[in-house]
Amino acid sequence: MQKRDREATRARLLEAARLRFAREGYDATSVRDIARDSGVDATLIFRYFGSKKQLFDLATAADVPAGLLDGPQEELVARMVRTVVEHDWTAYGGEHPLVAMLRSSAHEDARRRIRDEVCATYVDALRDLAEGEDAELRAELLSAWMVGIGILRSVVATPALAGASAADLDPHVAAVATALLGRPMSGAVAPAGER
Amino acid sequence: MQKRDREATRARLLEAARLRFAREGYDATSVRDIARDSGVDATLIFRYFGSKKQLFDLATAADVPAGLLDGPQEELVARMVRTVVEHDWTAYGGEHPLVAMLRSSAHEDARRRIRDEVCATYVDALRDLAEGEDAELRAELLSAWMVGIGILRSVVATPALAGASAADLDPHVAAVATALLGRPMSGAVAPAGER
DNA sequence: TCCGTAAGTCATCGAACGCTGACTTGAGTG
DNA sequence: CACTCAAGTCAGCGTTCGATGACTTACGGA
Numbered sequence: 001m002q003k004r005d006r007e008a009t010r011a012r013l014l015e016a017a018r019l020r021f022a023r024e025g026y027d028a029t030s031v032r033d034i035a036r037d038s039g040v041d042a043t044l045i046f047r048y049f050g051s052k053k054q055l056f057d058l059a060t061a062a063d064v065p066a067g068l069l070d071g072p073q074e075e076l077v078a079r080m081v082r083t084v085v086e087h088d089w090t091a092y093g094g095e096h097p098l099v100a101m102l103r104s105s106a107h108e109d110a111r112r113r114i115r116d117e118v119c120a121t122y123v124d125a126l127r128d129l130a131e132g133e134d135a136e137l138r139a140e141l142l143s144a145w146m147v148g149i150g151i152l153r154s155v156v157a158t159p160a161l162a163g164a165s166a167a168d169l170d171p172h173v174a175a176v177a178t179a180l181l182g183r184p185m186s187g188a189v190a191p192a193g194e195r
Numbered sequence: 196m197q198k199r200d201r202e203a204t205r206a207r208l209l210e211a212a213r214l215r216f217a218r219e220g221y222d223a224t225s226v227r228d229i230a231r232d233s234g235v236d237a238t239l240i241f242r243y244f245g246s247k248k249q250l251f252d253l254a255t256a257a258d259v260p261a262g263l264l265d266g267p268q269e270e271l272v273a274r275m276v277r278t279v280v281e282h283d284w285t286a287y288g289g290e291h292p293l294v295a296m297l298r299s300s301a302h303e304d305a306r307r308r309i310r311d312e313v314c315a316t317y318v319d320a321l322r323d324l325a326e327g328e329d330a331e332l333r334a335e336l337l338s339a340w341m342v343g344i345g346i347l348r349s350v351v352a353t354p355a356l357a358g359a360s361a362a363d364l365d366p367h368v369a370a371v372a373t374a375l376l377g378r379p380m381s382g383a384v385a386p387a388g389e390r
Numbered sequence: 391t392c393c394g395t396a397a398g399t400c401a402t403c404g405a406a407c408g409c410t411g412a413c414t415t416g417a418g419t420g
Numbered sequence: 421c422a423c424t425c426a427a428g429t430c431a432g433c434g435t436t437c438g439a440t441g442a443c444t445t446a447c448g449g450a
Contacts (some may be wrong), residue, residue: 004397004446024301027222031438041399046439075215089279104299105350106219115351123353134363137355140347141367144356145336148343152335155300156310160332161339168329172375179374180367199416199427226408236429241409 010048012038015091017059023093025103026056060101060110060118074186075141076129077177078170080122084150084187085166088167099150118143130181136165137178145176205243207233210286212254217288220298221251221305255296255305257312264320269381271324272337272372273365275317279345279386280361294345313338325376333375340371 016037020029031052035042049055065083069076084096092100097119104110126139149169152158167188174187211232215224226247230237244250260278278289287295293312299305321334344364347353347379364381369382 006397009397024221025222026299027220028301030436032436042438043400043440044398047398052438056281072248090244092357102297102346102350103220105296108222111350111352115353118347118351119355133264136364137359138367140356141340141344141364143353144343144347145340145371146343147346147351148339148341149336151297151342151346152313155306156342157306158310158313158338159333160329161335164332168332169336172333175374176336176340176371179370182253201427204427225406227406238409238430239428242428247408 006048008042009044013040013045013048013055014059018091019093021056021104022095022097022100023061026107027104031055056104057109057113060097060104060113062113062121063097064117064121068121071189072186073129074184075189076125077181077185078166078173078187078189080146081169081173082150082166084146085153085164085169095154096150098152100145102151102155117159118147119170122146126181129183132182138182140175142180201243203386204233204235204239208240208243208250209254212250214288216251216254216299217290217292217295221302222299226250236335238352251299252304255292255299255308257308257316258292259312259316263316266384267381268324269379270384272376272380273361273368273382273384275341276344276364276368277361279341280348280359280364290349291308291345293342294349297346297350317327317341321376324378327377333377337372337375 013034016034017029020034020037026082027148031045032042034055045055058150065087068079068083068172071079086098089096101110101114105114122143123136123139126142127135128134130138132138149161153161153164170187172187174185177185179188208229212224214231215229215232226240227237229250230240240247240250244253257301260282261280263274266274268354283290284291293309296305296309300309317338318331321337325331327333341359344356348356348359365382367382369380372380372382
C-alpha cells in the first residue's frame with residue numbers, strides 16, 4: 001500500500017466534499033474546508049477535479065438506492081418513504097441528498113439537477129401507478145410530500161417527525177398514498193419472504 | 196419631497212435585501228449586491244442595520260397572511276395551501292418566505308427560525324384539528340406536505356405543480372387532509388357570503 | 391544506486407468579502 | 421447668508437475566496 005495514492009486521496013476529497021456540500025451548501029463550503037477534512041493540500045482539488053464547481057457536480061451526483069423500483073407496486077410509496085427515513089445517508093450528512101442539495105438551490109444548475117432527479121426517480125414511477133385524469137399532478141403531490149417529510153425531519157427538525165421511525169409513519173403513508181393515487185396502497189414494506 | 200430620505204432609503208435596502216436573500220440565500224448575497232439593487236452605497240447597510248446578519252434577520256422576519264386562522268375549521272388546510280400557491284410573495288422572489296429561507300438553512304439560526312415559524316403557524320393550528328392518538332405527528336406530516344408543495348412548485352419547478360392553480364389542487368387537498376386528520380376536510384375555500 | 395515521474399506542498403496571485411472611519415454634500419433653520 | 425447636522429460617499433482595512441505555477445518529496449524500474 002502506497003502512502004501516496006492518487007485514487008485514495010481523490011476518493012477522500014470526494015467524500016469530504018460530499019459531506020461539506022450536503023451539510024453547508026455550495027457557497028458556505030470552501031475548498032480549504034474540504035482539503036482540511038481530507039488532510040491534504042487544497043491545491044489538489046484543482047489538480048484532480050478542475051474547479052470547485054466540477055467537484056460539486058461530482059460530489060452531488062445522483063445516488064439512487066438499488067431496488068427502489070423492485071417489489072410489489074402497492075409498496076412503492078412505502079419503499080420511497082423508507083429511503084428518506086431509514087436509508088443510511090451519513091455520507092451526505094444524514095440527509096437525503098436531494099434535501100441536502102436544496103441548500104445550494106440558489107444556483108440554477110443545482111435546481112435543474114434536483115428537478116431532473118426528482119422527476120426521473122420519483123414522479124415517473126408514481127405517475128405510472130396513479131390512475132385517472134391528472135396522474136402527473138398527483139404523482140408530483142406525492143413526491144412533494146416525501147420531499148417535505150425529508151425537510152421537516154432533518155432540516156427543520158420538527159419535534160415528532162425528527163424522531164419518527166418508518167414504522168410510525170406506515171399507517172399514514174398508506175392513508176395518503178391511497179387517497180392520492182386512488183388505489184389501495186400499503187404503508188409497510190413486507191419482508192422478502194412474505195411476497 | 197426630499198431627495199435624501201432616510202426612511203425611504205432604508206425601506207429600499209430592506210426590500211432589495213428581502214428579494215436577494217430569498218432568491219439566492221444568505222451566503223450568495225453580498226451587501227454590495229443589495230446596495231447596487233437599491234442604488235445606494237453599501238456602507239449605508241451597516242449604518243442602518245448594523246450588520247449583514249441583522250439585515251438578514253429583519254428582511255426574513257415572519258410575515259403571516261392575515262386571516263389564515265379565521266373561517267371554518269374544515270377549510271383550514273385549504274386556506275394554508277392557498278397561502279403557498281396563490282398568495283402574492285413577489286417581495287420574496289415569488290416563493291413562500293419559508294421556502295426561500297431554506298436556501299439559508301446551512302445556518303443554525305435560520306433553521307431555528309424556520310422551525311419556530313412552521314410550528315407556530317402551521318403545526319399548532321393543525322394539531323388542534325387532528326383527532327386521535329398521534330395528532331402531533333399527523334399535523335407535522337400535513338405541514339410537510341405543504342412545505343413540499345411549495346418547494347416542488349417554485350424551487351424544483353416540477354412540470355405539473357409549477358403551473359397548477361389552487362383550484363386544481365382542491366380535490367387532492369380535501370382527500371389528503373381528510374385522510375391524515377381523520378375528519379372531513381374541504382379542499383376549497385368558500386366565499387365569505389356562503390358561510 | 392540512480393533517476394524519472396508523479397504525488398503532494400508552498401508561496402502567492404487578484405478579486406471579493408464584511409466592515410470602519412474620515413470625508414463631502416445638501417436640506418432646513420435662524 | 422451662514423451655520424448645523426444628518427445623509428450619503430470614498431478609500432481602504434484585514435480577511436478569505438478560488439485558482440495558478442514553481443517547487444519538493446518519494447516510489448519504482450533500470
